[in-house]
Each structure stands twice: as structure tokens, then as C-alpha cells.
Amino acid sequence: MVRAWFMDDSSEDQRQPHMTDPPQFVSLDDLKKLGVLYFEIDSDPKKAEDQVNKLRKDRGYTYQDMITCSKDKLPNYEEKLKVFFEEHLHTDEEIRYITEGSGYFDVRDKNDKWIRIELVPNDLLILPAGIYHRFTLDDKNYIQAHRFFVGEPVWTPHNRPADDMEARQSYVKNFPVSG
Ligand code: KMT
Ligand code: NI
Numbered sequence: 001m002v003r004a005w006f007m008d009d010s011s012e013d014q015r016q017p018h019m020t021d022p023p024q025f026v027s028l029d030d031l032k033k034l035g036v037l038y039f040e041i042d043s044d045p046k047k048a049e050d051q052v053n054k055l056r057k058d059r060g061y062t063y064q065d066m067i068t069c070s071k072d073k074l075p076n077y078e079e080k081l082k083v084f085f086e087e088h089l090h091t092d093e094e095i096r097y098i099t100e101g102s103g104y105f106d107v108r109d110k111n112d113k114w115i116r117i118e119l120v121p122n123d124l125l126i127l128p129a130g131i132y133h134r135f136t137l138d139d140k141n142y143i144q145a146h147r148f149f150v151g152e153p154v155w156t157p158h159n160r161p162a163d164d165m166e167a168r169q170s171y172v173k174n175f176p177v178s179g
Contacts (some may be wrong), residue, residue: 002038002123004031007106007114014085014136017104018116026115035128035175036107036117041097043122052097052146055124061095061148068144069103069137084135088157091167092149094133097124101143108132110177119143130171132160 004026007018028038039055042048056064071077087108096105098119105117105125118138119125127133137143147153162168 001040002028002117002119002125004028004115004117006109007116015139015141017118017138026109031107031115031117033175034107034109034115035131035171037126037128039124039126041122041124048122052124056148059126059148060150062151063149063153064146065153066099066144066146068142069101070142081137083157086157087132087134087160089130089132089160089162089165089168089171090127090154090157091165092129092154094127095124095148097146097148098122099144099146101137102140103135103137103143106134106136110175119145128171128175130165130167130169 005017005019006024006026008020010018031038039051041051055061068074069077069081074080096119098121100121102118102120105119105127106114107117107127108131109115117125158165158167
């Protein structure tokens with residue numbers, strides 16, 4: 001089951017949870033207000049397949065592949081993980097369905113605070129185009145995820161600042177600070 005919380009201010013070891021004391025958890029409703037969507041996928045493989053296929057159809061995801069982040073399986077592992085953890089945005093949704101391992105997606109809230117989203121198997125997360133975010137493995141150093149995309153995938157990260165980009169301007173318009 002997914003959990004999300006506001007991060008503390010420490011910049012030490014990105015793979016640690018970085019919860020505040022006491023923890024300040026963030027609800028799925030609050031994530032939705034940022035345009036971040038979460039789906040819990042069934043642990044039964046057949047049901048999971050049906051559920052994911054329906055979601056793909058409903059949202060027009062025509063492309064699918066799988067990424068494994070581990071020292072052995074990910075080419076240029078160290079470099080890629082550095083890129084994933086640079087604060088960035090994309091011009092399209094980022095969709096990840098976790099099937100093995102675990103990791104953290106961090107997203108900026110409307111006050112520019114970091115919210116850490118913990119992902120484990122059966123979690124499916126959709127980040128909207130234009131949201132500032134980053135990804136890190138946790139201290140187990142392993143995650144496997146399905147990636148989806150509408151049409152030909154574009155994985156290009158646009159590092160912050162990217163405030164003049166159309167994707168960013170649309171995001172800010174769709175999810176205003178007051179909303
Ligand atoms: C990304 O784009 O940040 C990733 O693909 C991270 C690994 S998938 C959980
Ligand atoms: Ni990204």
C-alpha cells in the first residue's frame with residue numbers, strides 16, 4: 001500500500017525515508033490535488049492484467065515496456081540514478097507500475113515542499129506532465145516497473161528551472177496554488 005509524507009530538510013543519503021518527526025503523512029486526495037494519481041493493482045496476476053489493460057485503454061496508453069533499476073540490470077546505473085534524482089519535469093505523464101522491489105518518487109507540492117511517495121509492488125503511479133519531481137531507489141537498491149506512454153515514448157527530463165515550458169505553464173494553470 002502506498003504511503004506519502006512531507007520530507008525533512010536533510011540532504012543526507014537520498015535513499016533514506018526522510019520523514020519528519022512526528023511524520024506528516026499526505027493523503028491520496030491531497031496528491032490528486034497536485035494531479036498525481038494512484039491506483040492499487042490487484043496482487044492476483046489475472047486480475048492485475050485485466051485492471052491494467054482497462055487503465056491502458058481508458059487513458060490511451062499504447063506503449064509499454066519494463067525498467068529494472070539495479071546495479072546489474074540497468075546500463076550506466078550510477079549515472080542514470082543521478083539523472084533520475086535531479087529535479088525535473090516531462091512534457092507528458094510519467095506512469096510507473098511497480099512489480100518488484102521499491103523506491104521513492106518525490107513531487108513538489110504547491111508551496112514547493114517535497115512530498116515523498118513510497119512505491120512497492122502493485123502500486124501504479126501517474127505523475128502529470130509539468131510537475132517537478134525526482135526518483136530514487138531506497139536502501140534495498142532494487143525496483144522493477146512497467147512504463148506506459150501515449151504513442152512513441154519521450155523520456156527526456158527537463159531539469160528545473162523549466163518554468164517557461166508549455167507543459168509547466170499548463171500544469172500551473174490546471175493545478176493553481178489556491179486549488
Ligand atoms: C524515472 O524515469 O525516474 C524512472 O524510470 C525511475 C525508475 S522506474 C520506478
Ligand atoms: Ni521523471
